[in-house]
Amino acid sequence: MSKEAFDREKLTVGPLRWLPSAYRAITLPPFGIWIRDTVSEEDFCGVLKHELVHWDQWRRYGTFGYYWRYFTGWVVYGYYDHPMEIEAYERSGVR
Numbered sequence: 001m002s003k004e005a006f007d008r009e010k011l012t013v014g015p016l017r018w019l020p021s022a023y024r025a026i027t028l029p030p031f032g033i034w035i036r037d038t039v040s041e042e043d044f045c046g047v048l049k050h051e052l053v054h055w056d057q058w059r060r061y062g063t064f065g066y067y068w069r070y071f072t073g074w075v076v077y078g079y080y081d082h083p084m085e086i087e088a089y090e091r092s093g094v095r
């Protein structure tokens with residue numbers, strides 16, 4: 001995603017302090033992306049790349065479609081086999 005896209009959407013990237021520690025980051029479009037402040041400097045860009053794939057999925061599916069697909073996918077596939085997570089891992093190159 002280009003810098004212009006960040007500016008246009010005023011994408012918020014902030015520290016994550018309000019979810020169980022099993023989560024490194026969360027993307028809640030259209031509000032923003034939160035990344036735990038314990039994520040190391042060297043891992044931060046990779047985690048952000050992964051979350052930006054989720055942001056792109058939201059642009060593709062729309063707000064309802066994004067949350068509906070994510071929730072139902074979670075129920076059916078769990079986390080690691082979730083098609084939206086598989087895409088995020090493949091496109092970001094980050095596990």
Ligand SMILES: [Zn+2]
Binds near residue numbers: 050054
């Ligand atoms: Zn993910």
